[in-house]
Amino acid sequence: MSGPNTDFDPVEVAAVSPAELEAARDAALAAIAAAPDLEALKAVRSEHAGDRSPLALANREIGALPPQARKEAGQRIGQARGAVNQALAARQAVLEVENEARILVEEAVDVTLPTDRDPVGARHPLTTGAELIADIFVAMGWEVAEGPVIEAEWLNFDALNLGPDHPARTMQDTFWTAPADNHLVLRTHTSPVQARTMLARGVTDEAPIYVVCPGRVFRTDEYDATHSPMFHQVEGLAIDKDISMAHLKGTLDHFAAQMFGDGITTRFRPSYFPFTEPSAEVDLICFVCRGVDSDACRTCRGEGWIEWGGCGIVNPRVLQACGIDSSKYSGFAFGMGIDRTLMFRHGLEDLRTLFEGDVRFTTAFGSEL
Amino acid sequence: MKAPVSWIREYVDLPGDVTTEILTDRLTALGLKLEGIHAAGADIQGPLVIGRVLTRDPEPQKNGKVINWCTVDVGAANGSGEPQGIVCGAHNFEPGDLVVVVLPGGVLPGGFAISERKTYGHLSAGMICSAAELGLSDDHDGIIVLPADAGAPGDDAFDLLGLGEEVIEFEINPDRAYALSLRGVAREAALGFGLPFTDPAERVVPEVDGKAYPVLIEDPAGCPVFTTRVVTGFDPAAASPDFIKRRLEQYGMRSISLAVDVSNYVMVELGQPTHCYDRDKLAGPIRARRAQAAEKITTLDDVVRELTVDDLVIADDNGPIGIAGVMGGADTEISDTTTAIVIEAAHFDPTTVFRAQKRHKLPSEASKRFERGVDPLLPAAAADRVVELLVEYGGATAEPGFTLVGTAPERPTIQVATDLPARLSGIDISAMTTVEHLRAIGAVVTEHGVDTIEVTGPSWRPDINEPYDLVEEVVRIVGYDQVPSVLPRRATGRGLTRTQRLRRQVGRALAGAGCVEVVSFPFVGEATFDKLGLPADDPLRSTVALANPISSEEPGYTTTLLPGLLDAAGRNIGRGSSSVALFETGTVAFPSDNGPAPIYGVHAGPSEAELEKLLEALPVQPQHLAVVLAGERTRSGWWGAGVEAGWSDALAVVRRLADEIGVSVEVSAAARMPWHPGRCALITIDEVEIGHAGELHPSVCKAFGLPARSAALEVDLDALMAAAPDVTPGPKFSTMPVAKEDVALVVEETVTVAEVEAALRAGAGELLESVRLFDVYTGEQIGAGHKSLAFALRFRAPDRTLTEAETSAARTAAVAAAGERTGAVQR
Structure with missing residues (x-):
């Protein structure tokens, strides 16, 4: 904008005509x-509202008008410029919206393109x-207890x-370390963790033992679709005052329901384990057929029940060997194969798939079961 | 244990509506677990009848074979009553014999349909059957010749042969040795249905007069009871009666000869193994004694065995004639000329038999029973039963005289609280029920007041020694299905331990980093370490050795997780994956030199010192973590090229993991197989080594079938997790404006980034917030043997905006320190 015209001749200067x-x-x-479009609007803005536009020039001339003419001319020109600027802003807004919409359309992608840049764990x-x-x-x-795989x-x-x-x-077909008189074995069950827990903690009225021991165990089994020299067990041990088989049953029923669904319960059959007396085999009601029309059921093979593991009241001899007063406390213990449990829970047909390390097997499970 | 249902029913009068299924359900509930129900020949379809051979004409064939063209009277079974013409290949029969004939229309096991057919020039209408053809045994030696009194031609042969008879196979637990006999199984059946039991061992036996074959027990601990009986005039050619043969077949034993079959039959019937000696081969009295060192015996299987002083033997004046409870000797064996038989029925110590059987690798039907515990009161009855059968079927004469030496061990008397079964089972079991059930199993119960009873288990239950044993007996009769389901209410655990939580976090972090977990076997051998390229003296080669490995090639417990992991990676590549990222966490073991692990007593817990000594003897067994990255770490795709995994990715995983659990690790150059010597990093925490990471050695990639430049890491996970802070202190940081400065420093090629970075940090002082290397440049402008490292420095003060002068001074100081310590020159 130039400054006021100081070198004017009021006579020669007249305001731009209203027309x-x-x-x-x-x-x-x-x-x-x-x-x-915005580009065109920019040119329009320059032409009609820029420094050299007629309205700008007219505006510049206002200062040169005789004082009596200034007010009126100023009003007129101001109104005209205002209208133009307003229109410009409005058009700008419209065109920006249009432009953005167009860009968004142009930027559309095929969202079905693959996105597998990073490997999936x-x-x-x-x-x-x-x-x-x-x-x-x-x-x-309960608490989770652990112990070493090479065990005394x-x-x-x-x-x-x-x-x-x-x-x-000998039933258990133990892996012994050499020389055998080192008296070390690859643990054949996770039960030594129970012994360790009892020995390490003892039991008092205030501090009963409720531990679960998952872990890797070894037996000299042939490696086939249902046997492996290495497999996994989970055992549980409760030592407290007045523990009975009823508590064992309650615990296993709860475990079964959590693991396989509401309504899935267990049954006991008399059995024999050196560390428990009385001992029982624990069966699980088939979580697929639920014991109804089992004949066609592939999971339980028509039994209606699935053999799940062993359990019983802890033999007082075990309590004694582990320094616990068997006249004051009783306990229950149970154990089952984790591999086997997974096999029937997930319908796995070959145990070996667990140990082959094929990523197609493992990734199918993600990171949670 | 296999038991024919009909045999069980001989001793317990089960009602007709007790089906085999009901019977097995009840027995399973009592602890005799059903393995299966077999019915030999159940799939045979008739007509299967008795036939009398009328004529037998041998007809030699061109192929050298001789067949018999027979006519057989099958009564009215063929509809016509006319003799049936049948071609038979066997020769063990004569006209007049009764045989088993399947007529046209019948079906033999395996769906073998019988029809009239032309063969060897005759129209053969049916078949004369062997035991094997009927699925009764493996005996292919000729056809079945029935006893003369078996029946009349045309009679149905099904029941006669025991075809379709149900045989129950049980899984017998080691504590129920008594159930390894029909006597035991039937006793359980009677118990299960509350029926009377006819004990086949309840026999009137002769008075003990010591006048049968003389016996000396020189080791009463190993052999508490020894009985003998004698029979003479035995016909060694006498055949076993069909019922004995059939029942032995049903049990799973072959018929050998009458004397052997009778001994086996009585064992299956009563549970008492017996042995028959040829009296004429015995010299002097029978002795039960320990063997002398290096004494030898040829056992019935014709193997010469050297005995040890721990072996209990039966001997005569010429030496051992049997390994007690395991196997008899060949020298005194019954032969086809034996007429005088000495029958042995004895009781042996279970442990002695168990050890001998193990020592000589000679498990037998006898040892199976003795090592689990046989009723010590049985020998008299068993010997008497053998005598009875030899007399009845072998034409023998029972000699008078019965020798019984020794005394049966007594069952302990157990004091038990009457409410113990109720307390331990959670079932409401009254004192009366307890007493009743204990009496039902054969125990003698004396009641003392209201709360306690005194119980003596029956002679056939050596497993009943303590109060809890009685509880199991009572509860199994009441029914395990009566146990209520009640949750214990007192568990007050402290949740997962810090280590357990960290281990989960490590697994999740690695899965999040795109790694797939595997579980491998831990067995390794020299070849495994060779594959890893470990030098001969590498400490990792020293493993905890297994005495009985699955494979002699892999006799050790692994010291590193890499072999299993790299194998798994190779397997995936081999199965068509081009890229694979795997991890494994698991135990490795390093041998300890703290001597053998002690064996303590079991009557009280070991002392703290004893326990410590035991734990010290164990190998050191840390949890390790290993990762392998092979092929593309970031995949190529429509977005552009991928990134191959390399040494830095392995380090990135370690650092990410450390960050996840709040641990800082240091990295320095190392050279160690199986890594590339120039691309291997030692990982330390506070200068203590925890593992290595980097690119695998090219030879290792090749050996495991992995792509070149595959990377791997292995760290001691226990050590890594141990460094995690229990409580992370809250960080303090400034919100004042940051001042950024970049510096490019030229250093010699051998100077590490870590060294320069440490110098910059030291020089920059407290205002430095972070240093990050963002470029490495080598080239002509820098000069040979040098590199340019570009670092971005960020400065910030806790309380004010830094002035340019302050920032510049800090930067200058940092560069100066780098120059001083590493020879760095600013570019």
Whole structure:
């Protein structure tokens, strides 16, 4: 904007005529309305509202008008410019919206393109399965106990009422470390963790034992679709005052329902384990057919029940060997195979798929069961 | 244990409506678990009848074979009553014999349909059957010749042969040795249905007069009871009666000869193994004694066995004639000329038999029973039963005289509270029920006041020794299905331990980082370590050795998770995955030199010191974590090229993991197999080594079938988790404006980024917020043997906006320190 014209001749200077002003305004408004896009509007803005536009020039001349003419001319020109600017802003807004909409349309992509840049990880179902079991028991106020896989013979056998000549000691087909008189074995069950827990903690009226012990165990089994020299077990141990088989049943029923669904319960059959007396096999009502029309059921093979594990009242000899007063406290224990549990829970047909490390197997489970 | 239902019914009068299924359900509920129900020949379809051979004409064939063209009287079974013409290949029969004939229209096991057919020039209308053809045994030696009194031609042969007879197979638990006999199974059936039991062992036996074959027990601990009986005039050619043969077949034993069959039959019937000696081969009295060192015996299986002083043997004046309870000797065996038989029925110590059987790897039907515990009162009855059968079917004469030496061990008397079964089972079981059920199993119960009873288990239950044993007996009769379901209410746990939570977090972090968890076997051998390229003296080669590995190639418990993990990666690549990222957490073991693990007593817990000694003897067994990254770490796709996994990805995983659990790790160069010597990093925490990461050695990639430049890491997860803070202190940070400065420093090639970064940090002082290397440049402008490192420095003060002068001074100090410590020159 130039400064006021100081070198004017009031006689020669006359205000822009209203007609000219109106024409300029209307030309501007028409151009604005006709501007098809932001680019065109920019040119229109420059032409009709820029420094060298008729309205700008007219405005510049106001200062040169005789004072008596200034007010009136100023009003007229101001109104015209206001109308043009308003139209410009309005058109700008409209065109911006249109422009944005167009860009968004142009930027559309095929959202079905793959997005697998980063590899997908997964945790092994044996891990997440053990965690699921642990969580069920932790929620009941139990703790999770652990121990080493290479174990002292005494803890794996003797302390659990499996004396040197106990037939069960050979039944279990133990891996012994060399030389055998080192008295070390690959644990054949997670029961030594129970012994360790009792030995380490003892039991008092105030601090009963409620522990669950998931872990890896070994037996010299042939490796086939249903056997493996390495597999996984979970055992539970409760030592408290007045523990009975009813508490064992209650606990296993709860476990079964959490693991396999509401209404899934267990049944006991008399059995024999050196570390428990009375001992029982625990069967699970088939969670697929629920014992109804079982004949066609592939999960329980027509039995209506699935063999799940072993359990019983802790043999007082075990309590004694582990330093617990068997006249004051009783306990129950149970154990089942995690691998086997997963096999029937997930319909796995070959145990070996658990140990092959094929990513297609494991990724199918994601990171939670 | 296999028991024919009809045999069970001989000793317990089960009502007709007790089906085999009901019977097995009840027995399973009592603890004799059903394995299966077999019915030999159940799939045979008649007509299957008795036939009398009328004529037998041998006809030699061109192929050298001789067939018999027979006519057989099958009564009215063929509808006509005319003799049936049948071609038979067997020769063990004569005209007049009764045989088993399947007529046209019949179906033999395996769907083998019988019809009239032309063969060897005759129209053969049916078949004369062997035991094997009927699925009764594996005996292919000729056809079945029935006893003369078996029946009349045309009579149905099904029942006669025991075809379709149901045989129950049980899984017998080690504590129920008594159920390894029909006597035991039937006793349980009687118990299960509350019916009277006819004990086949309840026999009137002769007075003990010591006048049968003389016996000396020199080791009463190993052999508490020994009885003998004698029969003479035995016909060694006498055949076993069909019922004995059939029942032995049903049990799963082959018929050998009458004397052997009778001994086996009595064992299956009563549970008492017996043995028959040829009296004429015995010299002097029979002795039960321990073997002398290096004494030898040839056992019935014709194997010469060297005995040890721990073996209990039966001997005569010439030496051992049997390993007690395990197997008899060949020298005194019954032969086809034996006429005088000494029958042994004895009781042996279970442990002695168990050890001998193990030592000589000679498990037998006898040892199976003795090692679990046989009723010590049985020998007299068993010997008497053997005598009876040998007399009846072998034409023998029972010699007078009965020798019984020794005394049966007594059952302990157990004091038990009458409410113990109720307390331990949670079932409301009255004292009366307890007493009643204990008496039902054969125990002698004396009541003392209201609360306690005194119980002596029956002689056939050596497993009943303590109060809890009695509880199981009572509860199994009441029914395990009566146990109520009640949750214990007192558990007050402390949740997962810190370590347990961290381990989960590590697993989740690794899965989040795109790694898939695997579980591998921990067995390794020298070849495993060779594959990893470990030097001969590498400490990882020293494993905890297994005495009985699955494979002699892999006799050790692993010291590293990498072999299993790399194998799994190779397997995935081999199955068509081009890229794979795997992880495993698991136990590795390092041998300890703290001597053998002690074996303590079991009557009280070991002392703290004893327990400590035991735990110290165990190998060190840390949890390790290993990761392998092979192929593309980031995949290529429509977005552009992918990124191949390399050494830095392995380190990135370690650092990410450390960050996840709040641990800071240091990294320095290392050279260690199986890693590339120039691309291997040692990971430390406070200068203590926890593992390695980097690119695998090219030879290792090749050995495991992995793509070149695959990367791996292995760290001691226990050590990593141990460094995690129990409580993370809340961080303090400033919200004042940041001042950024970039510096490019030229250093010699051998100077590490870590060194320069440490120098910059030291020089920059407290205002420095972070340092990050963002570029490495080598090239002509820098000069050979040098590199340019570009760092972004961020400065910030806790309480004010930094002035340019302050920032500049800090930057200058940082560069100066780098120059001083590493020779860095600003570019």
